[in-house]
């Protein structure tokens with residue numbers, strides 16, 4: 063069976079890997095010249111089942127109004143993006159009803175926990191072949207300044223216990239003992255939740271490393287090839303029209319991030335996926351900025367992740383349409399928010415040593431990824447993973463493999479399909 067996968071981000075490469083591992087002949091296409099050039103390039107590095115809540119939590123509408131016009135806020139809606147977001151936005155808000163949100167959180171947590179086991183397996187099996195992506199089963203510490211917020215998070219974490227999410231309640235003393243870099247902000251903290259099964263790793267290094275091994279095992283990778291149209295014959299997927307001419311396929315997996323709706327629209331398939339912009343900074347770790355534990359700062363909505371000898375700072379959610387330009391002020395605001403917790407960070411952003419980056423997360427209006435078969439035989443999806451694409455990558459790829467090959471799914475797919 064010849065399967066064409068569109069998109070060589072972390073989602074497309076893992077999909078290609080799982081299909082090839084199961085015996086399919088796989089062709090991987092990407093418009094960009096190198097893998098992980100899009101949203102997978104410099105993300106927060108967190109592999110966290112503990113953070114499975116969709117972003118459309120109950121009350122998200124009020125949050126959006128509260129932050130409106132505040133340029134340094136972690137959540138920002140650009141007025142020019144609003145017309146293009148109306149349909150998606152109404153569905154996004156509709157899914158913030160408590161029952162739906164809780165159901166989607168459970169689905170995400172189960173997929174994430176499964177995915178973490180899969181990435182752990184891949185890391186162990188493929189390390190001898192050179193797969194190295196600064197992976198560490200370090201656990202992740204979530205810090206709180208507000209006891210009410212900590213209590214809400216504790217309840218949410220308890221609700222995810224069935225999915226296998228475990229946590230420990232840490233006092234401020236325990237936090238400082240485990241992560242002395244936080245001593246200067248001791249008085250601001252009220253406590254933390256530590257998630258021992260979470261992990262960290264560099265998504266771009268993983269994507270490039272896995273692709274290199276897949277190619278050695280026979281995968282065909284075509285960089286610089288843009289897919290322009292999906293062609294059907296008698297209602298079934300037949301071929302892809304690309305910048306390099308037509309490519310025939312028995313099956314095709316659309317895994318091209320927030321661009322996926324463009325390819326599906328001409329086939330009459332409306333895919334509720336929109337780009338949500340975020341920023342990161344990557345700096346060398348030195349004596350002043352060294353942390354041992356990956357940190358999520360609940361109050362300031364940023365993450366700080368030690369990746370080998372580098373520190374990755376990431377955050378912000380911006381509805382800015384498809385504008386992928388890097389706004390230095392927004393990048394600097396990530397540093398500013400991180401400094402409120404990690405006081406030893408430099409005061410000013412220095413683009414020379416801090417490598418600012420921006421990416422567009424492919425966010426589904428539901429808050430769960432959109433996986434598996436479509437109404438068009440031969441056409442499959444793996445997109446919409448939003449703020450959790452790195453976490454979901456291996457689990458989602460395994461489910462899509464099962465769907466393409468017609469095997470029983472490794473997890474129930476209800477609530478994860480179109």
Ligand SMILES: Cc1cc2nc3c(=O)[nH]c(=O)nc-3n(C[C@H](O)[C@H](O)[C@H](O)COP(=O)(O)OP(=O)(O)OC[C@H]3O[C@@H](n4cnc5c(N)ncnc54)[C@H](O)[C@@H]3O)c2cc1C
Nearest residue numbers: 069071073093100101102106108289319340450451452453
């Ligand atoms: C700031 C930030 C921090 C994040 N932090 C985390 C985190 O800590 N943990 C976590 O789990 N997730 C995190 N994420 C989310 C995660 O990075 C994304 O969900 C994930 O990278 C999405 O991967 P993807 O492969 O779907 O998309 P992409 O990486 O964007 O890949 C899509 C690819 O498709 C290609 N393409 C598009 N259109 C076409 C076409 N027509 N033809 C051919 N190729 C095409 C593009 O060139 C691109 O290479 C973060 C995201 C951001 C922006």
